[in-house]
Amino acid sequence: MDIYLPIAEMSLDVFLLLGLGAGIGFLSGVFGVGGGFLMTPLLIFIGVPAPVAVASEANQLVGASVSGVLAHWRRGNVDFKMGFILLVGGLAGSATGVWVFTWLRQLGQIELTISLCFVVLLGSLGALMAVESARALLRQRHPGGARRKLHRHNWLHGLPFKTRFRRSKLYISALLPVGLGFGVGVLGGVLGIGGGFLLVPAMIYLLGMPTAVVPGTSLLQIIFVAANVTFLQAYTNRTVDAVLALALLVGGVIGAQLGARFGTRLRGEQLRFLLAALVLGVAAKLAFDLTAHPAHLYSVTTDQR
Amino acid sequence: MNRASPRRAPSRLGLAMLLLLLLLGCAAGPARGDAIVADLSSHLIAINKGFTGDSVVLFGATDGPGDIIAVVRGPEREMTVWRKGRVAGIWVNVESMTFTNVPSFYAVASSRPLDEAVLPGAAALYRIGAANLKLQSKPAMTGERAKRFAAALIEEQQRLGLIADEVGKITFLGERLFRASIAFPANVPTGTYLVEVFLARNRDIVGGQTTPLIVSKVGIDAELSDFATREAAAYGAIAVLTAVVAGWLASLPFRGV
Numbered sequence: 001m002d003i004y005l006p007i008a009e010m011s012l013d014v015f016l017l018l019g020l021g022a023g024i025g026f027l028s029g030v031f032g033v034g035g036g037f038l039m040t041p042l043l044i045f046i047g048v049p050a051p052v053a054v055a056s057e058a059n060q061l062v063g064a065s066v067s068g069v070l071a072h073w074r075r076g077n078v079d080f081k082m083g084f085i086l087l088v089g090g091l092a093g094s095a096t097g098v099w100v101f102t103w104l105r106q107l108g109q110i111e112l113t114i115s116l117c118f119v120v121l122l123g124s125l126g127a128l129m130a131v132e133s134a135r136a137l138l139r140q141r142h143p144g145g146a147r148r149k150l151h152r153h154n155w156l157h158g159l160p161f162k163t164r165f166r167r168s169k170l171y172i173s174a175l176l177p178v179g180l181g182f183g184v185g186v187l188g189g190v191l192g193i194g195g196g197f198l199l200v201p202a203m204i205y206l207l208g209m210p211t212a213v214v215p216g217t218s219l220l221q222i223i224f225v226a227a228n229v230t231f232l233q234a235y236t237n238r239t240v241d242a243v244l245a246l247a248l249l250v251g252g253v254i255g256a257q258l259g260a261r262f263g264t265r266l267r268g269e270q271l272r273f274l275l276a277a278l279v280l281g282v283a284a285k286l287a288f289d290l291t292a293h294p295a296h297l298y299s300v301t302t303d304q305r
Numbered sequence: 306m307n308r309a310s311p312r313r314a315p316s317r318l319g320l321a322m323l324l325l326l327l328l329l330g331c332a333a334g335p336a337r338g339d340a341i342v343a344d345l346s347s348h349l350i351a352i353n354k355g356f357t358g359d360s361v362v363l364f365g366a367t368d369g370p371g372d373i374i375a376v377v378r379g380p381e382r383e384m385t386v387w388r389k390g391r392v393a394g395i396w397v398n399v400e401s402m403t404f405t406n407v408p409s410f411y412a413v414a415s416s417r418p419l420d421e422a423v424l425p426g427a428a429a430l431y432r433i434g435a436a437n438l439k440l441q442s443k444p445a446m447t448g449e450r451a452k453r454f455a456a457a458l459i460e461e462q463q464r465l466g467l468i469a470d471e472v473g474k475i476t477f478l479g480e481r482l483f484r485a486s487i488a489f490p491a492n493v494p495t496g497t498y499l500v501e502v503f504l505a506r507n508r509d510i511v512g513g514q515t516t517p518l519i520v521s522k523v524g525i526d527a528e529l530s531d532f533a534t535r536e537a538a539a540y541g542a543i544a545v546l547t548a549v550v551a552g553w554l555a556s557l558p559f560r561g562v
Contacts, residue, residue, distance in 0.1 A: 234541030
């Protein structure tokens, strides 16, 4: 059954969209990541114009993150103060990101930038995950080994504006979360991703937050950053397809709940290895498309009036 | 949509009108001074959910033998053509040229092959045929490069079906009545179209008539995309709110978990 996407100006099978949403949602339920970093390239693969894919995925993330935050909030796993400070940077970053997006679009380089960024991000992420899960698989067979130090002091802890975060049991410079939020916000604006897969490790290893409050707090910041990106993309580029976002959201929420439910029963390390393979596969396909001789050397864009 | 239902059988409607015209034609012939009269079976193409393209029937009569050529032209747009080149192993848009007067849709139909029906000069004058579009670049440029980009633009538009690469058929019923079916693809751009019908004798244009055709999106999708363009800020806010509410609703069944 085809559904017409009014902004993308194309028809897609509604079950394909629901399935895509459910599949990515399942992964995000299992691993606690947003899945935007996989969804945007997959949307591009099925023919959605890259600018529309980015902006609509941001819209979908708003809903997915709301649903996720509520679940974490009920368990008391959200550091609102940290979330707010991350958000200060996140809003500025996402506004900058959308501005960069608009500028690149005028230069005719937005598709290229999106693909390149994803190749780099997914390539390094997939490689890291593959190495990590391979190590974990080996470790299962050969238990033992050295434990790393949990918390290290370095120059980051000498920065000014020290703030106490009670929920996270931290006393660190507010500049750290602001800067982190800004960086992830820029990526959100340009690539339509929540940046959870960057934010979560950064919050754990860079800020030193307790693992339990990390997913809820990162989702809280992603809600507002994604909302900001959605609004600014709709306003400046008119690329937000709400129908597409809603279809993905419905599938995504169902998938995420299933993932959270069944994720615990699955063998974590094998699953992580599969995810790594999937991420690397997407990166490889994007890289291939960038380097392969294009079928059509010329392309046409209709200028907005 | 109800409005769409009469278009389900455009050929039958066109045939009925043709018969009507035939009766009128027998009685009086085309009004004096008009070498040609023509009309469309429908002046509206409604793009609704599940639109897979449509066709309208062009029909009319002449005051004597001759060739009929019809040109369908969508509203003009400004379009930019990008050329990819290889930079450090990656295909990148390296060159571009903007054209200001590209018809968003262009199709030609003729009762005989174009070169047999009109002289090249007349075809150029009336912009008949994709080769005679007279695309203007901005900033204005001539020469090889402009020609190359204009040709690439036409080729791309032909690939998308927005410039018809074949000349459609206009058939005569007897000596003076003609009809043609004009097909529009699923991705037909919206706007006010002009259908120009020319009468050619001795390969020169001797008469013509222009009739408008509206291509418009109808239904909720149309209103949505229209709203997204006109009230971009409100649309953005609503898109965000919808997602928030949907996310909240979706979390409700799992509250106990």
